[in-house]
Amino acid sequence: MLNKNFSFEVISQNKKARVGKINTPRGYIDTPAFMPVGTLGTVKGIYTDDILKTGTQIILGNTYHLLLRPGVKIIEKFSGIHNLMNWQKPILTDSGGFQIMSLAKFNKIDKNIGAIFSSHIDGKKIILSPEKSIQIQKSINSDILMVLDECPVLTSDKKKISKAIDVSTHWAKRCKVEFGNNKKKALFGIIQGGLFKDLRHESLERLLDINFDGYAIGGLAVGETQEQMFKVLENTVHLLPQNKPRYLMGVGTPSDILGAVKNGIDMFDCVLPTRSGRTGLAFTWEGKLNLKNSKFRFDKTPLDKTTKLRSLNLYSKSYLNHLIKTNEILASMIISLHNINFYQQFMYQIRKEIKNGSFNKFYNKYINKF
DSSP: OOOSSOEEEEEEEETTEEEEEEEETTEEEEESEEEEBOTTSSOTTOOHHHHHHTTOOOEEEEHHHHHHTTOHHHHHHTTSHHHHHTOOSOEEEEOSHHHHHHTGGGEEEETTTEEEEEOTTTOOEEEEOHHHHHHHHHHHTOSEEEOOOOOOOSOSOHHHHHHHHHHHHHHHHHHHHHHOSOTTSEEEEEEOOTTOHHHHHHHHHHHHHHOOSEEEEOSOSSSOOHHHHHHHHHHHGGGSOTTSOEEETTOOOHHHHHHHHHTTOOEEEESHHHHHHHTTEEEETTEEEETTSGGGTTOOOBSOTTOOGGGGGGSBHHHHHHHHHTTOHHHHHHHHHHHHHHHHHHHHHHHHHHHHTOHHHHHHHHTTTO
C-alpha cells in the first residue's frame, strides 16, 4: 500500500552504494533511479505508455520551459502536468536554475529579485523569483520540487562560485518558506561549490541548517572531467544525511552513473538517452554503438534480442542504419526508446548487484564500457 506522505528508506547497502525506496502518493521509486527528461511535458519521441513499460517510475520536467509553453494557465486547466501529458507516476521538476546558466545571454541575476530572463522564444521579460519558481512547480503539481539556485559555469574563479552559493542559499530559504508544510510532496535543496571542496562543504552545511526533504548535487556535468566529478562526490556525499535521497543533477553516461552510485548517489536525470537516440547512438551491454557507421549496413541483428517492448527486437541494425541515413523519424523513435529501456535495465541490474553484495564486480566490468 502506498504511503500517503513522501518518505525514503535505505533497504540495502554495499559499502557506499545503496538501494532505497522513495514513497510518494503517486507511486514508489526504487533507487538508484534514472529519470528520463521530459522538459516540455514529453520524453522526446516516446509515448508515455512505452516509457512506463521500460520500468520508469519517475520523469523530470522543467519549470522554466513549461512556464513559457504551454504556460501555467493551460497546465492548471488540467490540474497539473500529469493529466495533460497522460503520466500518473511521480514527476520531479527542475526549478529553472540550470537555465540561468545555459541561457546566460538572455538573463541577469538579482539576489533580491531573482533571475530576470528575456524569453528565448519571443524576447518577453520574465522574472523568476524563488517564490515564483515554487508557485509554478505547485501549479505543475510535481511530486518533488527543486529550489531555485544559481548554477555557475565551470570556473576556477572561487569568488564567483562563493557568490553563487550566497545567492543560492538565500533563494533556498525563500523557497522553503514558499513551499510551506506539505508532507505529500518533497522539496530538495541543491548543493553548489564548483570543484572546491571547502565551498561544497559550506554550501552543504548551510542547506542542512534549512532542512530539506532531499539533497541534490548541482553544478556538475558542466564541462569537468569524470575524474573531477567523482572527486567532488567522494568529498561531499558522505556528509549528507543517510535517511534522505541524494540526487546528482544532469548525469549522465552509464559509467558516470556507476561512479556516482559507488559514492552513494540515489537519483539521476539526463537527456543523453534520447538526445543520443536522435543522432543514431545506441547504448547496449556491449557499449555504445554509432549506428550511422557503415559497418552496420548488413547487420541483421537487433540492438537487444531479449526485449519484446514495442517489438524492438525485430528491427535490425541494418534497418536502423538505413533509417538514419535517410533521415527517417522512426530511427530516432526506435533508438530513443531502446536507450531508455537499456538505462532502466542498467539501473535494475545495479540495484540487484548492490543487494547481492556484488556491486564492485559489476562496476569493474562496466565502468570503462561507455
